[in-house]
Amino acid sequence: xxxxxxxxxxxxxxxxxxxxxxxxxxxxxxxxxxxxxxxxxxxxxxxxxxxxxxxxxxxxxxxxxxxxxxxxxxxxxxxxxxxxxxxxxxxxxxxxxxxxxxxxxxxxxxxxxxxxxxxxxxxxxxxxxxxxxxxxxxxxxxxxxxxxxxxxxxxxxxxxxxxxxxxxxxxxxxxxxxxxxxxxxxxxxxxxxxxxxxxxxxxxxxxxxxxxxxxxxxxxxxxxxxxxxxxxxxxxxxxxxxxxxxxxxxxxxxxxxxxxxxxxxxxxxxxxxxxxxxxxxxxxxxxxxxxxxxxxxxxxxxxxxxxxxxxxxxxxxxxxxxxxxxxxxxxxxxxxxxxxxxxxxxxxxxxxxxxxxxxxxxxxxxxxxxxxxxxxxxxxxxxxxxxxxxxxxxxxxxxxxxxxxxxxxxxxxxxxxxxxxxxxxxxxxxxxxxxxxxx
Numbered sequence: 001x002x003x004x005x006x007x008x009x010x011x012x013x014x015x016x017x018x019x020x021x022x023x024x025x026x027x028x029x030x031x032x033x034x035x036x037x038x039x040x041x042x043x044x045x046x047x048x049x050x051x052x053x054x055x056x057x058x059x060x061x062x063x064x065x066x067x068x069x070x071x072x073x074x075x076x077x078x079x080x081x082x083x084x085x086x087x088x089x090x091x092x093x094x095x096x097x098x099x100x101x102x103x104x105x106x107x108x109x110x111x112x113x114x115x116x117x118x119x120x121x122x123x124x125x126x127x128x129x130x131x132x133x134x135x136x137x138x139x140x141x142x143x144x145x146x147x148x149x150x151x152x153x154x155x156x157x158x159x160x161x162x163x164x165x166x167x168x169x170x171x172x173x174x175x176x177x178x179x180x181x182x183x184x185x186x187x188x189x190x191x192x193x194x195x196x197x198x199x200x201x202x203x204x205x206x207x208x209x210x211x212x213x214x215x216x217x218x219x220x221x222x223x224x225x226x227x228x229x230x231x232x233x234x235x236x237x238x239x240x241x242x243x244x245x246x247x248x249x250x251x252x253x254x255x256x257x258x259x260x261x262x263x264x265x266x267x268x269x270x271x272x273x274x275x276x277x278x279x280x281x282x283x284x285x286x287x288x289x290x291x292x293x294x295x296x297x298x299x300x301x302x303x304x305x306x307x308x309x310x311x312x313x314x315x316x317x318x319x320x321x322x323x324x325x326x327x328x329x330x331x332x333x334x335x336x337x338x339x340x341x342x343x344x345x346x347x348x349x350x351x352x353x354x355x356x357x358x359x360x361x362x363x364x365x366x367x368x369x370x371x372x373x374x375x376x377x378x379x380x381x382x383x384x385x386x387x388x389x390x391x392x393x394x395x396x397x398x399x400x401x402x403x404x405x406x407x408x409x410x411x412x413x414x415x416x417x418x419x420x421x422x423x424x425x426x427x428x429x430x431x432x433x434x435x436x437x438x439x
Contacts, residue, residue, distance in 0.1 A: 041242070045236050046233060046237055046303070046304050047233060048229055048230070048233045048234070048304050048305050048308060049227075049229060049305060049361065050305045050306055051307045052302040052305060052307070053298060053302065053307050053311070054298065055126070055295075055298065056090060056129075056130060058294075058313045058325065059118070059294075059312075059313045060083050060086055060087075060118075060313075061082065061116040061117055061150075062312070062397075063075060063082070063115075063116075063117040063211060064076070064085065064086065064114065064115070064116055064117075065115040066113075066115075066191045066197060067112065067113040067115065069110060069111070069112075070109040072199075073199070073201065073211055074194060074198065074199055074200060075197060075200055075211070075213070076196055076198075077197065077213075077217050077218050078218060078331060079330075080331035082331070083331065088183075088186075089116075090130055090131050090132065091132055092131070092178045092183050093180070094127075094131055094132065094133050094176035095134035095135070095177055095178075096177045097133075097138075097140070097174060097175070099140070099142055099172065099174055100172070100175055101172060101173075102166055102170060102171055102173040103170070104208075105151070105166070105208060106153065106164065108153065111156075112188065112192075113151060113153060114151070114187060115149060115151055115152075116151075117211075118148050119313065119326075119397075120148070120313060120314065120315050121146045121147065122146060122147060122290065123145070123290050123291060124141035124142060124146060124147055124167075124174055125139075126290075126291055127141070127174070129291075133176075142172050145174065146167065147166055147167060147168065148166075149166050150163060150164065151163070151164040151166065152164075154184070154187075159181045159184045159185075160177055160178060160179045160180075160184065161177070161178040161180075161183070161184055161187065162175055162176070162177050162178075163176050163177075198214075198216075199213070199215075200212060200213050201213075201214050201377060201380060203395070205392070205395065210395065210397060212376035212379065212380065212398050214375060216375070216376065216400055216416075219371050219416040220368045220369065220370060221368065221369050221371040221413065221414065221415050221416065222329075222365055222366075222368045222402075222413065223366040223367040223368075223407065223411060224362050224363070224411065224412050224414065225364050225365075225410060225411055226272050226360045226362055226363060226410060226411065226412055228272075228360055229308055229359040229360060230359075231255070231266045231269075231276055233304055234276055234304070234355075234359075235264060236304075237304040237306075238262070238264060238352060239257070239259055239264070240262075241259065244259050245257045253269060254267055261281045261282040262279070262280045262281070263279055263281070264279075266359070271406055272360060272409055272411060273336065273338075273358065273360060273404070273412065274360055275338070275358045276356065276359055277355070277356045278352065278354065278355040278356070279353070279354050280352065280353050280354070284348065285321050285348055288318065288321050288347065288348075288349055289318065290316045290318055292349065293323050294313070297345050297347060300345070300347075301343065306343075307343075308361035309329070309362055310327065310328045310329065311325040311326065311327055312326055314326040314342070315424070321346055321347045321353075322344070322345070322346050323345050323347070324342055324343070324344050325342065325344075326341065326342055327342070327358070329362065329402055332400060332401055332402050332416070333399060333401040333419075334402045334404050334414060335401050335403060335404065335419060335426055335428065336404040339356075341358060341404060342357070342358075343356070343357040344357070362412075366411065371415065371416050373416050374431050379418055379429065379431065382431050383395070383420075390420060390422060394422045394423065395422060396422065396423075397420070397421040398419070398421070399418075399419050399426075400416055400417070400418060401416075401419045402415065402416060402417075403415045403416075403417045417429070417430075418431075
């Protein structure tokens, strides 16, 4: 009996302790305010000093070509004017969308044609986010349709325009109309009067023609003062607990941050072309659409005001969830052999797997001077000639861009040059030594 009594007392005590603990847990109210204050960073510690961006500001055509009758091609001598006009175009109301068959690029021999060329194929369902659609609820697109080129044709009798979003394979197009006499006159008169335009020539390629200016004008070489950006902001933004990150400096003065699976390197700390790379080794990729990748990327970079210079979308790869943005200055792309002018990411739907970006911003012009490069005709003749080191079938695009060169720890130079895109890599073309300079 005594043993049974002891067991009863022990059980009663345990039940009592359990009730007391349960009551305490239910009524425990932690000082949330104190915890949040300890974990929150000062806003300045999450601010790289750049801007926030949107789809519309980042996704813009790399070229806008005006065709006047047959084999007469033009574009703005100042590429910033193309971007300005495109921003205006995005406000024009598109209506009467319909899907039709296509046979490649429109063949306009007697009229006018405007061609918008994007650097990357875009899903057609992004159109309502880039352009103004009359009735977004009734907007339908071809299944899995994507476009890289948009064509604008003119209906003179009705003073209206038709936008044709051509599928990448050239077999289908999504067409829509713009019924705006004022915008019709703006675009039509630009071609008729060749307002601020310079002449272009065309290089035939296997897919679509590549356009280059015959005699590039108004080119400038710049010496620029730069501002170095705080790499601690990226540490605070990319690591879950910045206070737990271990810091090391290697023999070559590369700065390392690491918390186990995540690591971040800062290169060229004292140079004018400081850059960084972040890698999360244990993350697992999940399938994402191009729009999901774009939106996730913009949201993450906006979170720390991470656009210190002007950037445009360069590439989206849905196989690896990769995205790239290329730096621009005064309407021209900026290149460097180590890709320090790129913002690059690899993503999942919930986190960043990889992130690379420059840690400098352009402050002001120290000196500028006119600069000449070989003509577009000379470039194309060289590419077609025996001395060329490129196969015409491999050339994806041709641009005038700036070659970035560090001058000191606070200054860089931007020098105009010809660039060709081969196997998804931009290379500087030097017609004198016939050697490519990989960018």
